[in-house]
Amino acid sequence: MSLINTTWKHVRRSPYQSIAAILIVMQTFFVVSMFIFLIVGSSRIIAFLESQPQVTAFFENETKQEEMQVLKEAVKQTGKVSATKFVSKEEALKIYEEQNKDEPILLEFVTADILPASLEVSTYKIQDLSEIYTLLKNAPIVAEVIYQKDLVSKLTLWTNALRTVGITLIAVLGISSVLILVIVIGIKISQKKTEIEIMRLLGATSWYVRWPFIFEGMLYGVVGAVVAWCIASGILWYATPFLNNFLGGVSVLPFSPIILLEILAVEILLGILLGVFSSFLAVLRYLK
């Protein structure tokens, strides 16, 4: 009780320093939250793409239905195909209209004629995609083949790059947080030098003097992490309809509350570690 009271008094009596400490921790954890969302989201997209191994072949404009049927049968005969689906010019238009329903200008000049018919081929295994790809690519009636392996590897590349940038950013912010917390708690220790000396003369142990400062650092870590999580989750919640629209059929969002709470728990734990580590450094440096 007395520990909490003392810590609260420390925080209340120098509010600007406390706010600065909380803000820097908050910035760090905001970036951490966004980074986690991005990593979880992109791995879900990749998993989605990988779970649906698919090659899409777009036909030349003048291709006849029978020719398409022949190609479909040829593909099926490989025995590696789980499903095939024709998308006619009309169906392609419907998909296009659905995707762009909010932008009438885009719809105005598009008719079924200018959209190609296509054949979507799914395989049982992602490794078999390249064989199907070659088969489709070599057919004269096929204009273009989209191959998800490219997309997956491109996405993986992007995700890895983002991971490097994210980790670097978090490391820089993390170090800044530690330094600012050390400075803020150091200033507070200096301000209380007389009081600390008196307490020691009255028989206070080193830990009795240290605890409120350690606890204070922990408080900054936890408050910063919780506030950052709330803001980041709020932004994610607000952006979910837009992002869902953007991602089309890939079910990435919304994150389940359990995942969000797990992220919160991890961040609180990291906040505690960050706060305790910083205040411990400050205590070692300023309370000899």
Added chain:
Amino acid sequence: MIQLENVSKMFGSGAYGLTEINLSIEKGEFVFIVGPTGSGKTTLFRLLIREMLPSQGSIVVGDFDLIKLPHSRVSHLRKKIGVIFQDLKLIVDRTVFENVLLPLEVVGVPVSEAIKRAEELLGQVELTAHRDKFPLQLSGGELQRTAIARSLALSPEVLLADEPTGNLDPTTSREIVNLLGDINKKGTTVLMATHNADIVNEFKKRVVALQKGRIIKDEKKGKYELD
């Protein structure tokens, strides 16, 4: 209770704070430590609470051998010794009550018990009416009594009072010393540093006189004489 053998304290500048002090104080004694400013009274007290170590000699307080006492156990020693500091060392942004409560908080006395004890102490030094005032709102005598109440919080075996009557009028000084006398009667060993000759002469207790860091006189029922 307190044993000093051949204790000297030399400061960094090379000046001696205390030189070859031999002093033995029994449990329950009341001793005036007298001497002019700079004679080593405060240095003696600082050595007794292990605020610093002597340059040579041995100091034993109760069960504690201060030379061998590890740093981690210094707090145990300080809980046994109440100190009224020369500059009082009250915390200015805490009320009288909170200042008295501090030593009890420090050792982890349960809150309700600590509050009860602090109220009892304030009653003892007649400060109950001023419990919620801050040190800056108190008179000199009230400040002294606050410091006394705080020093008694843990029922110490030894009470060190460093110039507790400095800057106080004769009547208030007498009240303070009477209060220390009452505490002594309850069994606490009291060492009071002073250069107030009237008080020393009036109370007829053991007097240890210091001059330039040396004991020049040690008399039972002594007087304030430095010659």
